[in-house]
Amino acid sequence: MGGPHPRLGRRVGAAATLVLAASTLTACGSSGKPTLNWYINPDGQATLTSLAERCSTDDYDIEIQLLPTGATDQRTQLARRLAASDSSTDLMSLDPVFVPEFASAGWLLELPEDVASAVVDDDVLAGPAETVTWEDGVYAAPQWANTQVLWYRQSLADAAGISEDLEAGTATWEQVITAASENGATVGVQADRYEAYMVWINALVQGAGGEIVSNTEAGVDAEVEIDSEAGRAAAAVVQQLADSEAAQSDLSVSREGTSLGAMFAEGSPGEFMTNWTFVYKNYEPSETNTVVTEEQFGDLAWARYPRTVEGEASKPPVGGINIGVGAFTEHQDHALEAAQCVTDPEAQLALAVTDGLMPARASVYDEQELVDAYDPTLLELFRTSVEEGGPRPKSAFYNQISGAVQSQWHSPFDVDPESTPRESAEYLREVLRGEALL
Amino acid sequence: MTHTVTAPAPEAQRKKASDRAVAENKLGMKLVAPALVVMLLVTAFPMLQALWLSLSNYALTAPDDRSFVGLQNYVTALTDPLFWRTMAVTVGIMIVTVFFELIIGFVFALVMHRVIFARGIIRTSILIPYGIITVVSGFAWQFAFSGTNGFVNLWLPFVEGNFNWFGEQFPALFAICVSEIWKTTPFMSLLLLAGLAQVSEDMIEAAKVDGATWWQRLFRVILPNMRAAIMVAILFRALDAFRIFDNIFVMTAGAVGTESVSFLTYRQVIEQFQIGMGSALSVLLFLSVLVIAFLIVKLFRVDLAAARQEG
Numbered sequence: 161m162g163g164p165h166p167r168l169g170r171r172v173g174a175a176a177t178l179v180l181a182a183s184t185l186t187a188c189g190s191s192g193k194p195t196l197n198w199y200i201n202p203d204g205q206a207t208l209t210s211l212a213e214r215c216s217t218d219d220y221d222i223e224i225q226l227l228p229t230g231a232t233d234q235r236t237q238l239a240r241r242l243a244a245s246d247s248s249t250d251l252m253s254l255d256p257v258f259v260p261e262f263a264s265a266g267w268l269l270e271l272p273e274d275v276a277s278a279v280v281d282d283d284v285l286a287g288p289a290e291t292v293t294w295e296d297g298v299y300a301a302p303q304w305a306n307t308q309v310l311w312y313r314q315s316l317a318d319a320a321g322i323s324e325d326l327e328a329g330t331a332t333w334e335q336v337i338t339a340a341s342e343n344g345a346t347v348g349v350q351a352d353r354y355e356a357y358m359v360w361i362n363a364l365v366q367g368a369g370g371e372i373v374s375n376t377e378a379g380v381d382a383e384v385e386i387d388s389e390a391g392r393a394a395a396a397v398v399q400q401l402a403d404s405e406a407a408q409s410d411l412s413v414s415r416e417g418t419s420l421g422a423m424f425a426e427g428s429p430g431e432f433m434t435n436w437t438f439v440y441k442n443y444e445p446s447e448t449n450t451v452v453t454e455e456q457f458g459d460l461a462w463a464r465y466p467r468t469v470e471g472e473a474s475k476p477p478v479g480g481i482n483i484g485v486g487a488f489t490e491h492q493d494h495a496l497e498a499a500q501c502v503t504d505p506e507a508q509l510a511l512a513v514t515d516g517l518m519p520a521r522a523s524v525y526d527e528q529e530l531v532d533a534y535d536p537t538l539l540e541l542f543r544t545s546v547e548e549g550g551p552r553p554k555s556a557f558y559n560q561i562s563g564a565v566q567s568q569w570h571s572p573f574d575v576d577p578e579s580t581p582r583e584s585a586e587y588l589r590e591v592l593r594g595e596a597l598l
Numbered sequence: 599m600t601h602t603v604t605a606p607a608p609e610a611q612r613k614k615a616s617d618r619a620v621a622e623n624k625l626g627m628k629l630v631a632p633a634l635v636v637m638l639l640v641t642a643f644p645m646l647q648a649l650w651l652s653l654s655n656y657a658l659t660a661p662d663d664r665s666f667v668g669l670q671n672y673v674t675a676l677t678d679p680l681f682w683r684t685m686a687v688t689v690g691i692m693i694v695t696v697f698f699e700l701i702i703g704f705v706f707a708l709v710m711h712r713v714i715f716a717r718g719i720i721r722t723s724i725l726i727p728y729g730i731i732t733v734v735s736g737f738a739w740q741f742a743f744s745g746t747n748g749f750v751n752l753w754l755p756f757v758e759g760n761f762n763w764f765g766e767q768f769p770a771l772f773a774i775c776v777s778e779i780w781k782t783t784p785f786m787s788l789l790l791l792a793g794l795a796q797v798s799e800d801m802i803e804a805a806k807v808d809g810a811t812w813w814q815r816l817f818r819v820i821l822p823n824m825r826a827a828i829m830v831a832i833l834f835r836a837l838d839a840f841r842i843f844d845n846i847f848v849m850t851a852g853a854v855g856t857e858s859v860s861f862l863t864y865r866q867v868i869e870q871f872q873i874g875m876g877s878a879l880s881v882l883l884f885l886s887v888l889v890i891a892f893l894i895v896k897l898f899r900v901d902l903a904a905a906r907q908e909g
Contacts, residue, residue: 243658243871264661353853409745409760412854418746440794556659562869571765571854595653597680597862597879598870 170407194220194491196498198251199233201481202225203438208502211510215501220494222251222502231255231355235559242267242486249486250495251502254300255355256291256551257558258480263555264292267486271298275496279503287478287546288520292553295377299484301503302512302520306479307540307545308363310336311439313423313430313551314461315588316345329464329474333364333397336432336466340406347406348419348433351398353570356416358552358562359477360434361569364394365473366550367468372565376555380592384585386565391581393468398575412571424456434465436479437542440534441516460536464545475550480520518542563598564591604653645884652878658871671878681862681879685886688858691771692839692890697777699835700828702779703786710787728784732811736848739777743849767855774856777845782838788830793827794820833894837887859883 200208205226212222228248235258242262254262262268271279274290280289280362288302317323318390319341319514325331326499336387340347350356365372373382385391401407405497408431410418420442434441443452443460454458465476483503485495501507505527513533526544566586566589569575590596652671656664675681710721727735742748745762752759763769798818805815813850821828843860850856852865864885867876 239658240868241873243661244818261659263659353851411763412767414761520855563870565863573765593798594875597675597678597875598866 162294165187184194193413194494196220196222196489196495197248197490198224198253198498198502199224199225199227199238199249199455200253201231203481204511204517207510207514211502211507215498215507216574217497220314220491222498225324227253231257232420232559235261236264239265239267244487246486247486247488247490249454249577250489251499252305252484252486253481254484255367255560256288256480257355257554259300259482260556261553261558262484263297263299265485266478268299268312269489269492269495270299271485271499272494273302275301275500277491279500283521283523285520285522285543285546287549287551288480288482290481291478291551292465294554300482301484301499302507303481303483303503303544304517305520305546306436306481306518306540307549308359308465308477309465309541309545310349310432310433310466311423312461312463313459315459316340316343316432317461319343319429320345326461326463327408331463331468332470333487334400337397337401337404338405340570341404343429345406345429346407346408346419346422346431347401348414348422348431348435349401349411350415350435351411351570351572352415353566354415355566356516357566357570357572358440359396359479361372361398361565362552363475363477363550364397364468365464367389367465367472368393369469369472371553373516373553373555376553380407380594382553382555382561382592382593386588387581387585390468391579391585395569395575395577395580398572399567402572402575405567412573414442423460424452430459437518438516440538441514454579463543464541465549473548476545476548478546478551481517493595518546557592560591560598564588567598602769604870617753621634631721640820648877648880651873652881654874656872656874658873660869664745669873671875672882673883675875675878681882683855684859687771687856688840688842688860691778691858692773692836694775695839696832697781697872698775698779699783699786700832703783703831704790706787707790707794710791710908724787725784728788730781732781732844733848735777736845739773739845740849743773763833764850764853769852771798772847774845777849778839778842781845782835786835789834790824791865792814793831795822796827797823803890829894829898833891834899836890837883837893840887840890841883859886 249448368390513515650848863879
C-alpha cells in the first residue's frame with residue numbers, strides 16, 4: 161500500500177474509518193426504542209404475531225423469532241443461545257418439560273413475587289401451574305395448555321360396539337386396539353423416536369398407576385421406577401398394538417401429523433387416534449379448510465384418553481407452552497411486562513378460538529366466544545384432561561431421561577414387557593450416572 | 599558407537615547458502631508468519647481446547663460442577679457398546695458407499711471421457727447431484743423411500759406397497775447409503791476422470807494393435823496406469839464417508855440403530871450439552887480418521903505426489 165500512491169492509501173483508510181463510524185452511529189440511533197425478541201414455537205404463528213403487535217408499547221417493540229417444529233430442536237436452539245449468555249433472548253416459548261433444566265442452569269429469570277402471583281393465581285389450572293415452578297420459585301408464565309384425547313369416527317365405534325365405554329371414558333387400550341383390528345381400522349399414535357413417543361410411554365405408565373422416575377428433585381440420583389408392573393403394563397400395550405393388524409404401516413416413524421390422513425381415508429372405516437387438541441380445528445370445515453366434508457366431520461367423535469389397565473383412570477398427557485424470560489436480558493422490566501401481556505386471558509382466548517390451543521386459565525373456558533367455537537362436550541373433555549392429566553417427569557435431567565427411554569423403547573416393534581422395562585431401567589440409571597453414552 | 603562418528607554430518611555436505619538466499623528465506627518466513635498465526639488460531643487452538651475439554655466432566659447445563667476426570671471419558675466411551683455399534687455402522691456405511699461409488703463413478707468417468715456428442719450436457723447432468731446440498735438430497739430420498747407417499751415401493755416389485763424402510767436397521771441403512779451414493783458418485787467420477795485423462799492414448803493404441811480385447815485394455819493398461827488417481831479418490835471418499843452425518847440426521851435422526859460416530863458426537867455435544875464426553879468422542883473420531891488415512895496410504899502405497907503429477 162505504501163509504494164507509489166501513499167496518499168491514495170491514506171484516503172482509502174480514512175474512507176473506511178468513516179463508513180465504520182457511520183454504521184456504528186446508525187446502530188446507536190436505532191436503539192432508542194428497545195426491541196424484545198420473543199422466540200416462539202410454530203403453533204399459532206399468525207395469532208402470536210398479532211399478539212406481539214398488541215403487546216408492543218410506546219416503550220418497546222416485541223419481535224417474533226421462529227423456532228424449529230420439534231420440541232428437542234427448540235430446546236437445543238434456545239439452550240445454545242442461553243449457554244452463551246445471550247442478552248438478545250428476552251422472551252421464549254418453552255415446552256413445560258424444559259423449565260426445570262433451564263431454571264437450574266440459571267438461564268431463566270425467576271419471576272419476582274408480584275409477577276409470579278399474577279401469572280400463577282387460583283384461576284390457572286393445576287396442571288400448567290405445576291409446570292412453571294422449580295425449587296419454590298416461579299420461572300415462567302403458562303400461556304396455553306395442551307392435552308391428548310382419543311379421536312375416532314362414531315361409525316367405527318358403533319360398528320365395533322364400544323361406543324358406550326368410550327363415552328363413559330372407561331375404554332382401555334386393549335379394547336380400542338381389538339376394536340380397530342376386528343373392523344379393518346387402525347390405531348394412530350406417535351411412536352417415532354422423538355419427544356411425543358416419550359409422551360405416549362409416560363401416559364401409559366402413569367395410566368397403570370406408576371412413574372418412569374420418582375424423587376426427581378434428587379437430579380441424577382432420582383429413583384428409576386419404570387421396571388415395575390406399570391412399566392410392564394405399558395410395554396404390553398405397545399406390544400399389542402405393534403403386533404396387531406391395527407398398527408399403521410409407518411408406526412415406528414409416526415408423528416403428530418402422519419396419522420391425520422387415516423381418519424377419513426377413502427374406502428377405510430377410519431381410525432382411533434390419540435392426538436393433541438389441534439386435531440379439531442385441523443378437520444373442521446371452513447372457507448379455507450376443505451380437508452374433509454361437513455358430513456365426514458359430523459362423524460368425528462372424541463373420548464377421554466384410553467386406560468392402560470381396566471379399573472384405573474387414564475392419565476392424559478399434558479403439554480402446552482410457558483413463557484419464560486431470559487436470564488441475561490437487558491430489558492428485564494419490559495420483558496416481565498410483556499410476558500404478562502402475552503399470557504393474559506385475552507391472548508389465551510385468541511389462541512384457543514383460532515388455533516385450538518387450549519387455555520391454561522379455567523375462566524377462559526367459560527368465555528362465550530370459546531363456547532361458540534367448540535362442541536361443549538369437547539371443551540369439557542379438554543378441561544378435565546388438562547386438570548386430571550399426568551405431567552412428564554419434572555427433572556433438570558429430563559432430556560437425558562426422555563432420550564434414554566426413547567432409545568430403549570424404539571422401535572415399538574421390538575418392545576417386550578418381559579425385557580424392555582427392565583433394560584430401560586438399567587440403561588436410564590447408567591445414563592444418569594454418566595456411565596453410558598446416549 | 600563408531601558408526602555415528604563415521605557418518606558425515608549433513609551440514610558439512612550442504613553448500614553454504616549465499617547471503618541473498620538467507621535474506622530471501624527470512625522474508626519468506628515473515629510473509630508466511632501471519633497465515634501461520636491465523637492457522638494456529640483457527641485450527642490448532644480448537645483442537646487443543648477439545649483435547650483439554652475431553653479430560654473434564656463438563657455439562658453446559660451445570661457449568662459450575664465442572665471437574666477434571668482424566669481419561670475417564672475415554673474409558674466410558676471405549677467400553678460402551680453403543681460406541682462400538684456406531685463404529686461398526688460407520689465403517690459399514692463407508693465400505694459399502696465407497697465400493698459402489700467407485701464402480702458407478704468409474705463407469706461415469708468412462709462415459710464422460712469417451713462421449714463424443716453433447717459432451718457438455720452429459721458431463722453437466724452427471725455432475726448435478728453433486729451440486730445439490732446433502733440435506734436436500736436426504737429429504738428427497740426420505741420422501742422417495744417413504745412407505746406412505748414415496749415412489750420407491752411402487753417401483754420395486756419385491757417389496758410391499760406400504761413397506762416402512764425406516765422401521766428397521768438394514769432397510770434404513772440401505773436408504774441412507776442410496777442417498778449418499780447418489781449424491782457423491784459424481785465427485786468420485788470427477789477424480790477418476792482426471793486419472794483417466796492421464797492414461798496415454800499411445801499405450802491404448804499399442805495394446806489395440808497387439809490385439810488386446812476391451813477388457814484386457816481396461817485391466818492391463820488403463821487401470822494400472824491410473825492407480826494413483828483411484829487411490830486418491832478412495833482416500834478422499836473414505837474419509838468423507840466416515841464422517842457421514844447429514845443423511846442420517848435428516849432421514850432417521852439416528853433411530854433404529856443408524857447412528858454414525860459423528861451423529862453420536864453431535865448428540866453428546868449439541869443435544870445433551872455434555873461438552874466433556876462430546877470432546878472425547880470428537881478426539882476419538884479425529885484419531886479414527888487419522889488411522890483410516892494412514893491405513894489406506896500405507897496398505898495401498900498411495901503416492902499423493904504422483905497423483906498430482908509432481909513426482
